Amino acid sequence: MKSLQKKGMSYITAIGxxxxxxxxxxxxxxxxxxxxxxxxxxxxxxxxxxxxASGINYRHTVLDDYGKEDSFxxxxxxxxxxxxxxxxxxxxxFREHALGISLxxxxxLQGSVPSSAxxxxxxxxxIVVCCTGMYAPGLDIELVQELALPSxxxxxSITFMGCYAAFNGLKVADAFxxxxxxxxxxxxxxxxxxxxxxRQPTDDNLLANALFADGxxxxxxxxxxxxxxxxxxxxxxxLAPEGKHDMAWSIGDxxxxxxxxxxxxxxxxGGIRDLTxxxxxxxxxxxxxxxxxxxxxxxxxxxxxIQQELGIxxxxxRHAYTVLKNFGNMSSPTVLFVLNEVFxxxxxxxxxxxxxxxxxxPGLTLESMLLKFEIYDA
Numbered sequence: 001m002k003s004l005q006k007k008g009m010s011y012i013t014a015i016g017x018x019x020x021x022x023x024x025x026x027x028x029x030x031x032x033x034x035x036x037x038x039x040x041x042x043x044x045x046x047x048x049x050x051x052x053a054s055g056i057n058y059r060h061t062v063l064d065d066y067g068k069e070d071s072f073x074x075x076x077x078x079x080x081x082x083x084x085x086x087x088x089x090x091x092x093x094f095r096e097h098a099l100g101i102s103l104x105x106x107x108x109l110q111g112s113v114p115s116s117a118x119x120x121x122x123x124x125x126x127i128v129v130c131c132t133g134m135y136a137p138g139l140d141i142e143l144v145q146e147l148a149l150p151s152x153x154x155x156x157s158i159t160f161m162g163c164y165a166a167f168n169g170l171k172v173a174d175a176f177x178x179x180x181x182x183x184x185x186x187x188x189x190x191x192x193x194x195x196x197x198x199r200q201p202t203d204d205n206l207l208a209n210a211l212f213a214d215g216x217x218x219x220x221x222x223x224x225x226x227x228x229x230x231x232x233x234x235x236x237x238x239l240a241p242e243g244k245h246d247m248a249w250s251i252g253d254x255x256x257x258x259x260x261x262x263x264x265x266x267x268x269x270g271g272i273r274d275l276t277x278x279x280x281x282x283x284x285x286x287x288x289x290x291x292x293x294x295x296x297x298x299x300x301x302x303x304x305x306i307q308q309e310l311g312i313x314x315x316x317x318r319h320a321y322t323v324l325k326n327f328g329n330m331s332s333p334t335v336l337f338v339l340n341e342v343f344x345x346x347x348x349x350x351x352x353x354x355x356x357x358x359x360x361x362p363g364l365t366l367e368s369m370l371l372k373f374e375i376y377d378a
Contacts, residue, residue, distance in 0.1 A: 009177070009178070009231060010174045010223060010231070011177075011221065011223075012220070012221055012232070012339075013221070013225065013229050014118065014226070015112070016108030017105055017333070017336070017337050017340055018101050018104035019213075019327065020060050021060075022060060022067065023058055024061065024066050024067045025058055026054065026058070026210075028067055029209075030051045032065070032069075033047060033197075033209050034047055036081055037205075037209075040201075047209075050206055050210045053300065054300060055325060056210070056328045058327070059328040060214050063195070086255075087252065087253060087255055087256070090133075091133055093192075094132065094134075094192050095133065095135050098139050102143060102190045102216050103146055103147070105216040105217055105218040106143070113220075117226060120149050122184050123153060123184050125154045125176050125183060125185040126140055126143060126155050126186050127157075127158065127169045127187045128140040128189075129159075129165045129168070129188070130158075130159060130189070130191060131159060131165060131191065131256075132196060132256060132331065133192060139188075154176075158172070160249065163296055163332060163335070163359055164366075166332045166359065167335075167369060172185075173185040173221035174221070177221060177222060178223070180223065181224070183221075183223045184220065184222050185221040187220075188217075188218050189217045189336060190216040190333065191215065191330050193212035193213060193214060193329075194214050196212075198258075203261070204258065207260050208260050212331065213327055213329065215330035216333055217340070225374050225376075228374075231372045231373075231374050233370040233372050235368065236275060236279035236368045238274070238278070238365075239363050239364065239366070240270065240271045240363070242364075243263070243363070244362075245259070245261075246260070246261040246263050246264050247260055247261070247264055247360070247362050248362050249362050265299070265302045265304070268302055268305055268360055268364075268366065269306070272306050272366070273310065275358070275366045279370055280370070291316065291353060292316075292346075293312060293355070294320070294357040295317060295357065296320070297321065297329065297338065298329055299324075299329065306358065319341035319345075320338050323338045335358075342355055350375060351373055352372065352373065353372070354370060354373075355370070355372070
């Protein structure tokens with residue numbers, strides 16, 4: 001390896017992703033939603049319009065009910081799905097399924113690097129990111145036990161921050177690595193959004209039911225680079241308070257309730273240029289030479305708004321569309337799925353090329369990150 005460790009830096013050296021086994025088309029899920037929400041003709045037309053315009057072909061879920069018309073295993077087998085699953089029942093299902101999909105993401109990460117690059121006894125920190133379920137002792141401790149990580153490992157949980165939470169996990173990992181040149185940080189982002197289906201036919205619910213899905217992503221962040229790495233260059237975040245009522249996440253008696261209005265793309269459009277300029281100023285850079293993008297596909301209209309505002313082509317943003325098409329919006333892991341596509345497709349000619357990444361969430365929070373490829377001959 002030609003690279004030398006640079007003091008006070010951090011690097012993404014491996015990425016792994018995983019999804020639960022149940023994969024359904026948008027049309028299949030739409031049929032379940034239409035029937036279970038007991039929609040009138042007008043709302044039924046609205047639902048199908050939203051589903052067709054979503055840019056999503058398939059989504060994954062831990063629940064096989066979304067592909068059924070009867071004989072449900074999670075929802076009640078009654079005409080109106082009563083009693084509708086309580087928050088307690090949904091969180092029990094989260095506890096049942098979250099570990100397995102998280103382990104699958106970590107094992108996919110392990111499979112992407114030489115065995116010497118991921119020794120469990122060398123992992124110094126574990127960061128678990130999630131906003132769709134919680135319990136204690138939690139997923140972090142279960143991962144320590146199942147992966148045979150050191151019992152003395154430093155554990156951090158980042159909860160209830162929504163789709164941009166992976167950026168906070170990366171910020172924490174970046175700080176650990178800059179403080180300790182021996183740091184090896186494992187980040188696991190796991191979300192089971194499909195557990196929180198809401199059947200009241202509000203505009204928010206119709207939109208959320210068309211977008212969200214289940215998935216997990218794992219990252220290895222180190223203080224030293226590997227043969228192929230993404231060096232973390234800079235972060236910048238901001239708030240658009242005028243959107244605080246347009247994207248929100250609360251706990252109700254019947255699951256976690258998403259507030260997601262159709263105004264979100266316009267709010268992001270209004271703040272994305274300043275966010276980008278301030279990020280690049282912090283990195284003492286400009287956007288002219290950036291060819292790689294990892295943008296959280298919160299929805300097709302969000303991607304289109306960012307492209308129009310920053311002058312990005314759909315081809316440059318193709319990885320976000322690929323993830324949206326095949327997986328939907330999985331909340332916090334989604335931007336890491338996009339970043340994984342960028343990472344996998346990079347070659348030696350991309351050495352020193354930069355990657356510009358964005359994610360968004362409640363607040364309305366705007367997060368940005370600048371990365372740079374370091375790719376060396378073995």
